[in-house]
Amino acid sequence: MKVLVTGGAGRLGASVVTGLVGHGHEVISVDRAELAGLPAAEQVSVDLTDAGATDAVFARLRPEAVVHLAAIATPFSAPEPVIWDTNTSIAFHVLQSAVTHGASRVLASSSPTPLGYGAPTGWRPAYLPIDEQHPLRPWNAYAASKAAIEHLVAMFAAQQGPAVAVGSFRPCFVLSPEEWAGAPTQQGHTVAERLADPALAAVSLFNYVDARDAADFVDTWLAGAPELENGQTFFVGAADALATKPLAELIPRFFPGTEDLAAGLTGDSPAFSIARAASELGWRPTRSWRTELALAPADVSASAVAPTTTDADGSGGAGVPVP
16 A cells, blocks of 8 residues: 555654555655655655645645654653644644545554553552553643544544544554664663663553554554444553563552452563454564563563652652653
8 A cells, every 4th residue: 555654754653664664565754854764665744733734745645544653752742732732733634634635544643641640640540451441531731632633533433434444553652673772762761671670661551562563553454444443442562561570569569459450460461451453453462572672581680770769659759750
């Protein structure tokens, strides 16, 4: 297919573009900047907050499929109004232009953050493992913008019916190939440090996904979308937790009172269920930190860092969330 990827030069976007090209698609990256070495057929620089400019790009390129990843990608990395306005406006412009100019498949990236973990007022899961039916309680502009994107997807599904297959996915904490080799993650610490100090990953319930597995999900969704119930959301994560101990032990340590909820998360079981993607699309991740991390699992403890000061609700002092 001719696939347009917004945010194709980003951390997840670069892996998605590379993966889709590897699966035989003609891929065009639309981003504010170009990325050297990106195997896209074309890289287009455009401000997606500009509705007219966005529509002009789609009118010229007329993609068969659109994967919308572009966004301010981290909570509190910009003022709250800027995050909200940017993420919601570009999502609407992209989805509107996609259906206007003939795309038959549109997949938009959401996030697990609308669940509400890390809230300074406290949070605990309703049940574990968490699936797509779990209640949402976003507490910051980033999380609220991602919840809004899921509502936009549902709106376009209702509006377009079977003419356009639309969906959203919630990639867990994305780890790109260079981060397995020791490059800092988007939160500034390394994967080995995140494993060595459980407080760093506790706030997001130890979720993660290899960016290449996320790219494989995108390809799988593009192939299977016409047969799915329209407008669905999928969790996309690893098959294990980013932790060296069972979550049955770790989650109650950081979320008191969850012993019964977490009891079933034995071994390396994750807190997020990917059963929907497996059952409806046949997608399963093939990579884990145990196979990809440059350090062998036995060496992780040797890279331990000083414990992070973290409150029981996952916030670090003064209501500031720990990533």
